Amino acid sequence: MNSAYTSENNKSCDNFFLCYLKGGIDTTGGTMDILNLEKYNQLKNTQWRNAYHIQPPPGLLNDPNGMIYHDGVYHIFYQWHPFETRHGLKYWNHVTSKDLIHFEQGSQIVEPSIQYDKDGAYSGSAYRIDDEVMLIYTGNSVNDNVRTPYQIIKPMNSDDKTLVVDGNPEGYTGHYRDPKVWKEDDMYLMILGAQRDDLTGCVVVYESKDGLKWDFKHELKTNYNEDSFMWECPDLIKFEEDDLLIFCPQSTIKKENSNIYDLGYMIGHYNKNQGSFDDASKFKILDHGFESYASHTFEDEHGNRVLYVWMGAADTSYPDAKDGWTQMLSLPRVLELENGHLIQTPHPHLKDLRLEKEIDVFNKKHQNQYERILEDIKDSFELELFKNEDESLLLTYDKDAKKLTLDRSKMKHQFALDYGVIREYNLKDSLNKLQIYVDHSSIEIFINDGEAVMSSRIFPNQKENEITLNQKNIIITLYPLITTNTKDFL
Numbered sequence: 001m002n003s004a005y006t007s008e009n010n011k012s013c014d015n016f017f018l019c020y021l022k023g024g025i026d027t028t029g030g031t032m033d034i035l036n037l038e039k040y041n042q043l044k045n046t047q048w049r050n051a052y053h054i055q056p057p058p059g060l061l062n063d064p065n066g067m068i069y070h071d072g073v074y075h076i077f078y079q080w081h082p083f084e085t086r087h088g089l090k091y092w093n094h095v096t097s098k099d100l101i102h103f104e105q106g107s108q109i110v111e112p113s114i115q116y117d118k119d120g121a122y123s124g125s126a127y128r129i130d131d132e133v134m135l136i137y138t139g140n141s142v143n144d145n146v147r148t149p150y151q152i153i154k155p156m157n158s159d160d161k162t163l164v165v166d167g168n169p170e171g172y173t174g175h176y177r178d179p180k181v182w183k184e185d186d187m188y189l190m191i192l193g194a195q196r197d198d199l200t201g202c203v204v205v206y207e208s209k210d211g212l213k214w215d216f217k218h219e220l221k222t223n224y225n226e227d228s229f230m231w232e233c234p235d236l237i238k239f240e241e242d243d244l245l246i247f248c249p250q251s252t253i254k255k256e257n258s259n260i261y262d263l264g265y266m267i268g269h270y271n272k273n274q275g276s277f278d279d280a281s282k283f284k285i286l287d288h289g290f291e292s293y294a295s296h297t298f299e300d301e302h303g304n305r306v307l308y309v310w311m312g313a314a315d316t317s318y319p320d321a322k323d324g325w326t327q328m329l330s331l332p333r334v335l336e337l338e339n340g341h342l343i344q345t346p347h348p349h350l351k352d353l354r355l356e357k358e359i360d361v362f363n364k365k366h367q368n369q370y371e372r373i374l375e376d377i378k379d380s381f382e383l384e385l386f387k388n389e390d391e392s393l394l395l396t397y398d399k400d401a402k403k404l405t406l407d408r409s410k411m412k413h414q415f416a417l418d419y420g421v422i423r424e425y426n427l428k429d430s431l432n433k434l435q436i437y438v439d440h441s442s443i444e445i446f447i448n449d450g451e452a453v454m455s456s457r458i459f460p461n462q463k464e465n466e467i468t469l470n471q472k473n474i475i476i477t478l479y480p481l482i483t484t485n486t487k488d489f490l
């Protein structure tokens with residue numbers, strides 16, 4: 001980290017990877033202590049590296065940030081600590097894509113570089129001013145143990161940073177972050193996660209005429225009344241009839257078999273004049289798996305609302321860290337509201353991952369890289385995935401209890417044990433269909449064409465495993481999937 005690498009065009013920076021992206025490196029003057037290509041190639045071939053998901057080159061990934069479709073290209077950013085596989089100094093890494101399934105490393109990495117973001121470029125979003133993409137994020141700065149949040153804007157294609165919200169207003173602590181911007185009529189609006197002086201969580205809204213000068217509008221009144229000390233990564237999305245408020249309330253109250261902090265949502269109506277979220281549903285969990293937090297949404301080329309989650313959890317370490325990289329993003333999913341219900345389906349482009357359908361699914365080993373569809377489910381069942389001599393992941397459907405249970409207690413690599421080894425989802429009615437995406441260290445289960453999702457990490461011992469099902473009358477389809485992470489640093 002401390003050795004400087006000088007590029008041919010005389011740029012100098014302290015990290016090989018960043019220098020490489022900035023164009024040309026001359027490594028003669030330093031030791032590549034953090035990352036070199038050889039090291040990267042080793043990392044890329046490790047057993048749990050995924051084949052079609054976004055994951056960090058080296059280092060740690062957390063929240064998805066700043067996603068936008070612009071001039072035919074998807075820009076996807078994420079929280080990234082390039083130097084270690086634990087939380088530390090955060091950058092935004094940049095990935096581009098034309099189709100949301102093939103990715104390339106981008107060059108517009110956001111580096112902490114000024115006094116206002118010296119302790120990290122924290123989460124934020126992207127929006128357009130005229131035709132220019134603007135990134136907005138929270139600069140983290142801690143002096144003498146006092147945290148001051150700064151909201152900063154930066155054009156995606158330039159290094160100019162401008163401070164737009166200086167610190168936290170009276171009534172709130174330094175936990176004031178994660179700006180998400182959208183445009184409504186002729187105004188820009190921004191929602192931020194916050195902590196009140198009495199150490200309870202909430203969100204606040206700012207507005208701006210030009211996207212550059214921001215004014216505090218109000219704290220959003222909601223009917224959320226569970227314990228929480230801070231709300232992270234809020235998002236407010238306008239659908240035709242209703243609005244969706246997504247946020248991550250952090251609480252010290254520990255619930256059995258649930259994640260350290262919730263990622264959830266309410267459906268209601270944002271009343272701009274009253275500063276309230278009216279006629280709201282109760283708070284619901286957005287993803288019923290073990291790993292889902294700090295989601296981010298944006299509009300795709302067709303105007304679909306697309307969501308990514310961080311497939312990780314705060315204060316948790318994962319077995320992949322030993323290989324020099326850790327944590328990953330989910331697949332993109334499309335969000336819709338139907339009759340007051342949130343529907344989440346795999347992004348339609350994911351169909352392009354499919355290879356030819358396999359007919360004979362049982363009594364053979366499959367590479368951990370497939371999509372599997374179970375249809376016409378009529379009875380209870382037990383499905384074992386990632387199964388070999390000494391481990392398996394169990395997914396059980398109990399028809400009478402209307403319950404789906406994911407149990408990772410029989411896997412060899414155990415982690416996050418403080419939060420339990422099972423997750424349950426209580427179905428609205430019966431189970432008809434499951435669509436399951438397996439990558440080398442992840443599983444995403446879509447239930448009944450969008451009713452719910454369960455996303456989880458899993459660290460199997462072997463790269464190929466069997467699948468067993470104790471029920472004969474279910475229609476099963478299996479598609480092996482292609483590898484799309486073929487470019488450098490992905």
Ligand code: FRU
Nearest residue numbers: 063079090122123232233294
């Ligand atoms: C959520 C979060 C955000 C913050 C970021 C820092 O996971 O804590 O509130 O901006 O991560 O990496």
